[in-house]
Amino acid sequence: MADDLKYLSAFPGEWIKKMTKITCNGYRWHIKKIDKRSETQNSGVLVNSCTDAGDIAYYGILTEIIELSYPQGRSVILF
Numbered sequence: 001m002a003d004d005l006k007y008l009s010a011f012p013g014e015w016i017k018k019m020t021k022i023t024c025n026g027y028r029w030h031i032k033k034i035d036k037r038s039e040t041q042n043s044g045v046l047v048n049s050c051t052d053a054g055d056i057a058y059y060g061i062l063t064e065i066i067e068l069s070y071p072q073g074r075s076v077i078l079f
Helices: 002-008
Strands: 016-019 021-024 027-030 044-051 054-061 065-069 075-078
Touching: none
Parallel strands: none
Antiparallel strands: 016 065, 021 027, 044 054, 065 075
């Protein structure tokens, strides 16, 4: 775990990978442009948050999926 944080605190590589779909945690996600042509749609994202002001739900539509590469084969996927 400490090594993961060390590598992720470094700057990512200069190349990024843009994707239109990805499978993550057993779910297949698509950007909205791909969903328009599909019978099933999976471009919506909902995140529930607990704050001092109360529970807040954030809802959005995926327009980009980006993978940042870091040293030692680590990577981060951004929705």
